Amino acid sequence: MRVKVRMRIRKKEEAKYISHLDLMRALERAMRRAKLPLKFTEGFNPRPKLTFTPAIPVGITSDVEYMDVEFTKQLSMDEIFSRLNSVLPPGISLVKVDTAEGKIPLSAVNRALYTVVVDIGNATREVLEKAIEKLLSRSEINIEKKSKGKVKFVNIAPWIYDIKIGQIEDGKIELKMELAAGQQGSVTPPAVVNALQEYIPSLSVRRINRDEIFLFDNGKRIDPI
Amino acid sequence: MDINKILEEILPKVSKPTRYSGNELNIIKKDKRKIKVHIALAFPDVYEVGMSHLGLRILYHLLNEQENVYAERVFAPWVDMEDMMREKGIPLFSLESKTPLSEFNIIGFSLQYEMSYSNVLNMLELAGIPIFSSERKDSDPIVIAGGPCVYNPEPLAEIIDLFVIGEAEEAILELVDLYIDCKESSGSRKEFLERAAQIPGVYVPAFYSVHYNEDGTVKEIVPTKAGLPEKVKKRFIKDLDNVYYPTRIIVPYMDIVHDRAVLEIFRGCSRGCRFCQAGMIYRPVREKSVEKLVNIAREMIEATGYEEISLASLSTSDYSDLKKLIEILTDEFRESRVGLSLPSLRIDSFTLDIARRIMEIKKSGLTFAPEAGTQRLRDVINKGVTEEDLLNSVRGAFEAGWNTVKLYFMIGLPTESYEDLEGIAELAHKVVDMYRQVKGSTKGLRVTVSTSTFVPKPFTPFQWEAQIPLEEIEERQKFLKKKLKNPHISYNWHDGRLSFLEAVFSRGDRKLNLVLKKAREKGCRFDSWSDIFSFSKWMEAFSEIGIDPKFYANRPRSENEFFPWEVIDPGIDRKFLLRELKKAKKAEPTPDCRFDRCHGCGIMKLEGGIACEGKNED
The missing domain is CATH 3.40.50.280 (Cobalamin-binding domain)
Structure with missing residues (x-):
């Protein structure tokens, strides 16, 4: 028997420095503690079958870490939720559990929303608005990317869909960013912030959270759950 | 702040x-x-x-x-x-x-x-x-x-x-x-x-x-x-089966070096390898019972979710009830796919059977530690393993499907000659030949030979011995590099300069405190990390304080010399150690006292006659 279940997981402050790989390992161990009927791969080194949404850089909290997992037995979603949620490490919690059947594959997501709290120092809101406007109008924003020891330049401009200014509280400003996130291309908030710093050198990040991740297709948004 | x-x-x-x-x-x-x-x-x-x-x-x-x-x-x-x-x-x-x-x-x-x-x-x-x-x-x-x-x-x-x-x-x-x-x-x-x-x-x-x-x-x-002991006796737990052992242990997020549940099966070792400090200072041998261990393992896995349990001890195969323990553990964890790993295993036909059982769940590499390249030198260090044992085990491992073998040796052991080094290379080549014999070709085979350099340690029979000079360490490594040129053999060696410093500090005295401070002032830290280690800073520190490190590392000691560590009493007699040193020089082995008679190491006398399995003194 093969039951595919999708989980939405939240990674909070206490767990924000753990890497994607660490999160995967922590979740596997949590499911073992919860004695969930994991389905394992065959062969000498059996692993549970897990798939995830794209990784985020360390230091970022997230409300939307999705994981697909295969079980060998049918269990109610409520039971999975309560058994697993009670054994998760500090800073990691379940938001929702649902069947994965009939839903988009997790590899299909291509867009994410982020809340980025920044401090702009002595710059004004008007300056920030101007900077964002300029950034969004550019067709080329080249950033350095290191992979396997090689440095190459990547144009992130087509992957920045929108940046909105949200709430302002004691000098700190909330930015809502809509960015590409997926196999076709992706950019993360720290890179966008770097680009903004060209206009406002005093700008610094206080907090970043991934709020949502989904498939955006022909003007329509489809969430993993 | x-x-x-x-x-x-x-x-x-x-x-x-x-x-x-x-x-x-x-x-x-x-x-x-x-x-x-x-x-x-x-x-x-x-x-x-x-x-x-x-x-x-x-x-x-x-x-x-x-x-x-x-x-x-x-x-x-x-x-x-x-x-x-x-x-x-x-x-x-x-x-x-x-x-x-x-x-x-x-x-x-x-x-x-x-x-x-x-x-x-x-x-x-x-x-x-x-x-x-x-x-x-x-x-x-x-x-x-x-x-x-x-x-x-x-x-x-x-x-x-x-x-x-x-x-x-x-x-x-x-x-x-x-x-x-x-x-x-x-x-x-x-x-x-x-x-x-x-x-x-x-x-x-x-x-x-x-x-x-x-x-x-x-x-x-x-x-x-007044009132302080002349020698400070070591503490040890008499009833290991009932000593506190944690099961709700911390599970790190990051991938640590040994990322698994550790099950300590016993403390101490009575094999008596003459270079091994752990084998002397952790005596007597004390085991935990199978029942206790199975309970601990179960609780640990429930509390951590670890996917692997490692049996910890100085010599896993010496646990009296190993077969039973492994049978129970593999049965217990078969369904949940919790793997077992057995480090420090002496490989023989019995353990090979165990290894096969473990392979049902998880595959891990095989490691052998003959320590020396010739029988003569293995007798000197009292490593009771023969070439025949080793090759038989290797054959069994190859037949069972393994193709990766690691061989650990030490260079610079007392009385070592180039003939013994030659023996290391020959043994490695014999392992390659064995694979060819079993499999018909050498396809897929990987043999790794690793050498560390012998460091004489306190409270071992070799505490009187000198470490070979640094130049000689490097000479011998070079020799082995040449002898081990084979597409299926890779050779690793431990930095001789580190072994030299280790030899200085392991048998050092109070004067070295100043050297440590000086070395730290010069920026020394993380010395066991090769990308950070700076030998020249250490040498500067020694010369500025006016201390010759060779005095500690490369000086043979006379039988009567008092050692700075003898302010400590680990329960092992100096006379026993000296007897062992003399037998070493004659390449005379001393069998394990758990299967032979008592050799009078002294541990029975610590705290007025304690539980030790040996009965009759030499």
């Missing part, structure tokens, strides 16, 4: 930030205002190394079981973090509550290898605690240390306030009680240290003075206060 707030800023910029963030599963947090003793368990290496160490895990949970005590962890920050901390003025802090180390009552260092000493000094420096014991005031924490290195405490005797010799489970609680008692009376460190020195197993070097001979050797080490 709000350390948490500064961490927010710097952690995103350092490598592996989970080394410093804490918050792992099963971490223990307490209210600092509701405890009486605040202890920092300090490991002088990075998080992933320190968290892999069983002793630290045991003491962390044991201490936190006590209502009055809050034990936290601290590791050496990696160099990028250290730079940030120095730049921002952040003192070394604990992982759980992010408290500066200087605010703790007691700091306990775990000393596992000599080449971590520079990190001990660096950690004290980062904590803002005076390096030398004599410079500390009542407001400074008490700095204590334990672990295998403290069987020769002298190289750190001016830095550490108090050493706990041997297994610490009981002594540490006695120290905690004493601390609470002293805090309620005078609260002075002097009173605490004076009373602590009365606790069995505790060595307070400030109360012992060292006298030297004209030739620079140590004449004697004598207590300077």
Whole structure:
């Protein structure tokens, strides 16, 4: 028997420095503690079958870490939720559990929303608005990317869909960013912030959270759950 | 200073930030205002190394079981973090509550290898605690240390306030009680240290003075206060089956060196390999029962979710009920796919059968440690394994489907000649031939030969022996490199310069405290990390202090020389060690006393005749 279940997981402050790989390992161990009927791969080194949404850089909290997992037995979603949620490490919690059947594959997501709290120092809101406007109008924003020891330049401009200014509280400003996130291309908030710093050198990040991740297709948004 | 707030800023910029963030599963947090003793368990290496160490895990949970005590962890920050901390003025802090180390009552260092000493000094420096014991005031924490290195405490005797010799489970609680008692009376460190020195197993070097001979050797080490023992006897747990063992252990987020549930099956080893310090100082052999171990394993897996259990001991195959234990564990965990790993296994036909059972669940590489290349030299070191045993086991392993074999050897052992080195190469080639014989070709075969360099250790039969000179170490490695040229064999060797320094500190005396301070001033830290290790800084430190390191590493000792570590009594007779040395020179083996008669190592006499399986003395 093969039951595919999708989980939405939240990674909070206490767990924000753990890497994607660490999160995967922590979740596997949590499911073992919860004695969930994991389905394992065959062969000498059996692993549970897990798939995830794209990784985020360390230091970022997230409300939307999705994981697909295969079980060998049918269990109610409520039971999975309560058994697993009670054994998760500090800073990691379940938001929702649902069947994965009939839903988009997790590899299909291509867009994410982020809340980025920044401090702009002595710059004004008007300056920030101007900077964002300029950034969004550019067709080329080249950033350095290191992979396997090689440095190459990547144009992130087509992957920045929108940046909105949200709430302002004691000098700190909330930015809502809509960015590409997926196999076709992706950019993360720290890179966008770097680009903004060209206009406002005093700008610094206080907090970043991934709020949502989904498939955006022909003007329509489809969430993993 | 709000350390948490500064961490927010710097952690995103350092490598592996989970080394410093804490918050792992099963971490223990307490209210600092509701405890009486605040202890920092300090490991002088990075998080992933320190968290892999069983002793630290045991003491962390044991201490936190006590209502009055809050034990936290601290590791050496990696160099990028250290730079940030120095730049921002952040003192070394604990992982759980992010408290500066200087605010703790007691700091306990775990000393596992000599080449971590520079990190001990660096950690004290980062904590803002005076390096030398004599410079500390009542407001400074008490700095204590334990672990295998403290069987020769002298190289750190001016830095550490108090050493706990041997297994610490009981002594540490006695120290905690004493601390609470002293805090309620005078609260002075002097009173605490004076009373602590009365606790069995505790060595307070400030109360012992060292006298030297004209030739620079140590004449004697004598207590300077009445009522202190001339030799500090080690502590050990008599009833291992009922000693505290943690099961709700911390599960790190990051991939640590040994990332698995560790099941300690026994302590001590009676094989009597003559180079091996652990085999001498951890005597007597004490086992845990199968029933107890199975319960511990079950509880541990339930509390951690680990996918692997590792059986820990000095020589796994010597556990009396190994077959039964493995059968029960493999049955228990077959369905949940929890793998078993058996390090330190002597491979023979019996263990090969066990290895096959384990392979049902998980495949792991095979490691053999013949230690020396010829039978003569293996007899010298009392490593009771023959070439025939080894090749038979290798054949069995190849037949069972393995194709990766690691062979561990030591070079520079007493009496070693180039013939013995040749033997290492020949043995490796015989393993390749065996594979060809079994499989018809050498396709897929990988043989790794690793050599470390022999370091004479205190309380071993070879404590009188010299290490071979550094140039000779490098010569012998070069020789092996040439002899081991084969597409299926890869050769690794341990940096000879590190082995040389290890030899200096393992048999060093109190004079070396100054060298350590000097080396630290020159920037030495993380010496066992090859990309950071600086041999030239160490050599400068020695010459500036005016000490010849060869005096410690390369000098053969006379039979009557008093050794600085003999202020400690591990329960092993000097006469036994000397007998063993003489037998070594004649290449005469001494069989394991568990299967032969008692050879009179002395451990039976420790604490007036204790449980030891040997019955008849030599």
